[in-house]
Amino acid sequence: MTENRKIGFMERLFGAKPKPADPSPAPPEAEAPQTADRPADPPPPPPLDTPPLSAPTEDRAPPPDASTAPGNSTDMDEEPHGLAGPPETTVEFVEEVEDALETPPEPVPPIPAPSPLSVAADAAPRQNWFQRLATGLKRSSDQLTGGITAVFTKKRLDEAMLEELEDVLIQADFGVETATSVTDALRRDRFDRDVTTAEVRAVLAGEVARVLAPVARPLDIDPAHKPFVILMVGVNGSGKTTTIGKLAQKLSAEGKSVMLAAGDTFRAAAIEQLQVWGRRTGAPVVAKPTGADASGLAFEAVTRARAEGSDVLIIDTAGRLQNRDELMSELEKIVRVIKKVDPTAPHATLLTLDATTGQNALSQVEIFGRRAGVSGLVMTKLDGTARGGILVSIARKHGLPVHFIGVGEGVDDLEPFKADDFARAIAGRAE
Numbered sequence: 312m313t314e315n316r317k318i319g320f321m322e323r324l325f326g327a328k329p330k331p332a333d334p335s336p337a338p339p340e341a342e343a344p345q346t347a348d349r350p351a352d353p354p355p356p357p358p359l360d361t362p363p364l365s366a367p368t369e370d371r372a373p374p375p376d377a378s379t380a381p382g383n384s385t386d387m388d389e390e391p392h393g394l395a396g397p398p399e400t401t402v403e404f405v406e407e408v409e410d411a412l413e414t415p416p417e418p419v420p421p422i423p424a425p426s427p428l429s430v431a432a433d434a435a436p437r438q439n440w441f442q443r444l445a446t447g448l449k450r451s452s453d454q455l456t457g458g459i460t461a462v463f464t465k466k467r468l469d470e471a472m473l474e475e476l477e478d479v480l481i482q483a484d485f486g487v488e489t490a491t492s493v494t495d496a497l498r499r500d501r502f503d504r505d506v507t508t509a510e511v512r513a514v515l516a517g518e519v520a521r522v523l524a525p526v527a528r529p530l531d532i533d534p535a536h537k538p539f540v541i542l543m544v545g546v547n548g549s550g551k552t553t554t555i556g557k558l559a560q561k562l563s564a565e566g567k568s569v570m571l572a573a574g575d576t577f578r579a580a581a582i583e584q585l586q587v588w589g590r591r592t593g594a595p596v597v598a599k600p601t602g603a604d605a606s607g608l609a610f611e612a613v614t615r616a617r618a619e620g621s622d623v624l625i626i627d628t629a630g631r632l633q634n635r636d637e638l639m640s641e642l643e644k645i646v647r648v649i650k651k652v653d654p655t656a657p658h659a660t661l662l663t664l665d666a667t668t669g670q671n672a673l674s675q676v677e678i679f680g681r682r683a684g685v686s687g688l689v690m691t692k693l694d695g696t697a698r699g700g701i702l703v704s705i706a707r708k709h710g711l712p713v714h715f716i717g718v719g720e721g722v723d724d725l726e727p728f729k730a731d732d733f734a735r736a737i738a739g740r741a742e
């Protein structure tokens with residue numbers, strides 16, 4: 312019987328009822344003309360789902376303009392990626408950046424980043440984190456609940472229902488192993504007995520929590536390192552800069568002195584975006600004019616943070632696709648140069664993963680891990696996908712710590728990752 316089931320399962324995977332196309336094959340290398348300093352990045356892999364709430368997924372089309380968060384937009388944002396002569400090369404701009412470097416920023420009390428989501432949240436009664444998590448994961452949980460309800464039309468659990476459930480879970484990106492462990496557990500405990508959808512969701516939540524518990528690890532800022540250097544890496548538009556802002560806010564609120572480094576020297580808008588976050592959180596920002604060498608900037612930033620006794624230095628980097636060898640080499644160089652100032656740094660290299668990129672995230676973890684020595688993950692935009700199960704696939708395959716997850720653009724929408732909460736929210740067990 313098991314044998315029959317396995318054959319049926321493979322057929323369903325690759326045969327009569329295939330899973331939707333896997334976007335993981337890397338997009339072809341851009342053959343478009345390259346700029347003198349740096350090739351224009353091809354767009355990041357397309358999301359599998361309908362675009363999320365507002366601007367975010369738009370940002371991942373070329374150019375990867377990250378600055379659509381209110382307060383961050385500039386005229387420059389309209390510039391196509393890589394076009395010559397943007398205003399950031401003007402004397403005024405350069406002076407502005409240099410002035411910003413010279414003038415110590417006035418301490419500004421941290422204010423939450425305004426966003427359509429946080430504004431809406433302010434109007435409504437304030438949600439606690441679990442409620443926001445459950446709201447953020449609603450697309451995923453609705454899709455799952457709908458799929459499970461459609462499968463469990465009969466009371467008594469039979470093999471056909473288990474096979475269909477396996478499909479539902481695989482299509483939600485939980486991965487084959489998690490899907491089979493859920494159905495194996497149900498087969499073992501419930502076969503030929505009455506089962507409700509709530510019981511199925513409870514089994515799913517249990518399995519998800521079991522897989523995620525070992526990777527749900529907080530980001531430990533070791534005070535022995537001063538500064539504790541965090542390098543933020545990821546593909547274009549995955550949420551690096553926004554995550555840096557949210558992290559800076561959290562760390563400042565804990566009483567740590569934070570310095571930021573605008574290492575995405577390729578985009579003026581990214582530099583400005585970080586400066587806005589710096590003003591909001593009272594963190595000084597080390598920046599250079601667009602086009603400056605990113606590793607040189609990282610060197611300066613570590614040197615300055617050390618001289619000023621900062622507790623934490625967070626270095627932004629330009630978004631890059633993992634299959635762009637020369638850009639990944641540039642990242643390796645940044646790491647090498649940081650080590651010249653402090654051989655133990657970076658103390659954390661965080662990969663931000665956009666949950667809407669689906670299966671491609673697996674290859675991002677693998678290649679960024681190999682080239683940049685990723686120490687932990689931040690998964691953003693879980694609110695923009697119905698396939699939040701991808702986090703479970705990544706945890707099972709790579710076992711890297713997941714420090715934070717993002718379920719919105721607001722400053723409160725990033726929280727330390729907790730396996731149980733995530734499991735309950737995604738399985739629609741918000742009670």
Ligand SMILES: Nc1nc2c(ncn2[C@@H]2O[C@H](COP(=O)(O)OP(=O)(O)OP(=O)(O)O)[C@@H](O)[C@H]2O)c(=O)[nH]1
Pocket residue numbers: 363364366367370375376377378379380545546547548549550551552553554575581628629630631663690691692693694695716717718719720724
């Ligand atoms: N809905 C939602 N949007 C998010 C989340 N995190 C980030 N964003 C949005 O995603 C967009 C891109 O974020 P950025 O932080 O600029 O991304 P980036 O990785 O720095 O981008 P590049 O510098 O182009 O590589 C912005 O509009 C953010 O507001 C999240 O958890 N949920």
